[in-house]
Amino acid sequence: MKIIITIPAYNEEETIGKVINEIPRRIDGIDRIEVLVINDGSIDNTVEVARKAGADKIISHKKNLGLGISFRDGLEEALKMGADIIVNIDADFQYNAKEIPELIEPIINGKADMVLGDRQINTLDHMPIGKKLGNKLATWVTRQVTGLPIRDAQTGFRAFSREAALRMNLTGNYTYVQETLIQAANKNLTVEQIPIEFRRREGESRLISSLLGYAKSAGNTIIRSYRDYHPFRVFTAIGGAIILIGLIFGFRVLIHYFATGMVTPYLPSAVLATVLIVVGLQVIVLGLLADTLKTQRMLEEEILYRLKK
Numbered sequence: 001m002k003i004i005i006t007i008p009a010y011n012e013e014e015t016i017g018k019v020i021n022e023i024p025r026r027i028d029g030i031d032r033i034e035v036l037v038i039n040d041g042s043i044d045n046t047v048e049v050a051r052k053a054g055a056d057k058i059i060s061h062k063k064n065l066g067l068g069i070s071f072r073d074g075l076e077e078a079l080k081m082g083a084d085i086i087v088n089i090d091a092d093f094q095y096n097a098k099e100i101p102e103l104i105e106p107i108i109n110g111k112a113d114m115v116l117g118d119r120q121i122n123t124l125d126h127m128p129i130g131k132k133l134g135n136k137l138a139t140w141v142t143r144q145v146t147g148l149p150i151r152d153a154q155t156g157f158r159a160f161s162r163e164a165a166l167r168m169n170l171t172g173n174y175t176y177v178q179e180t181l182i183q184a185a186n187k188n189l190t191v192e193q194i195p196i197e198f199r200r201r202e203g204e205s206r207l208i209s210s211l212l213g214y215a216k217s218a219g220n221t222i223i224r225s226y227r228d229y230h231p232f233r234v235f236t237a238i239g240g241a242i243i244l245i246g247l248i249f250g251f252r253v254l255i256h257y258f259a260t261g262m263v264t265p266y267l268p269s270a271v272l273a274t275v276l277i278v279v280g281l282q283v284i285v286l287g288l289l290a291d292t293l294k295t296q297r298m299l300e301e302e303i304l305y306r307l308k309k
């Protein structure tokens, strides 16, 4: 059994060495543990520090492409390296790598395909209140979208079975955290969660400069990914809402019509209602088309899975 530890890093020379040094190099039942660093165009000494600390492999982007892309490249490379289990840990020393054995245990025991390290946000004194609320909101949204009882969707400390990694087809550039969970839910993978330690960050967040910016980018990925897996639901909701507005306008015209036998002075409302209802119906028909695309996508994902396997 082989574990690959992936570490996405962007200008983390201060901490990446400590992270690598903390990784246990022997775990019961595991034959090989290798460290893979994904350097996302760092302009500091991240690469040299990681190499000195004992990283087995470092892949580098020529420029900064984003955490989502880096994570995706890491998964792909780890699969190529023959990983049976992939553990992701951040390069900022906020997670405790000594907890890796507990993190992978549910996968080794065959109980889970994916394990999340739950940072237990509520108990953290060092996380600012704004970030706590943002985390809770994003976790809540992810819970609604996945139907899974997730406690911390934004954690960067997580483990994937080879099977789970093969099933991921990620598209988000900015972050992977929610998208991996949405895909796990839709591919019926089993997600386990264990409580973990989460330290104070030394230095600034590389990922989140503003909570609003984060909400925009992460929200975008969540919405797109939900749409891709439940297109008919999304299109019927939009079409239904448009029809409903049309009916409200139309209702007023009808009442007047039955009372007086005339549409005037409500002709504009009558036209608007008709247009809205027709457009709403068209949106629902588009949903049928999108649903066909989803079937197509599922077939394509199956092909990709078999190709990667």
Ligand SMILES: Nc1nc2c(ncn2[C@@H]2O[C@H](COP(=O)(O)OP(=O)(O)O)[C@@H](O)[C@H]2O)c(=O)[nH]1
Binding pocket: 007, 008, 009, 010, 011, 012, 038, 039, 040, 064, 065, 066, 067, 070, 071, 089, 090, 091, 092, 094, 156, 201, 204, 205, 206, 207, 208
């Ligand atoms: N590859 C890559 N990694 C990034 C980028 N931004 C942040 N990271 C890494 O992603 C991890 C989490 O970022 P961090 O700044 O700690 O985010 P926070 O803990 O959510 O505030 C760290 O290992 C960072 O080095 C990026 O643009 N590209």
Ligand SMILES: [Mg+2]
Binding pocket: 090, 092, 094, 201, 205
């Ligand atoms: Mg961090």
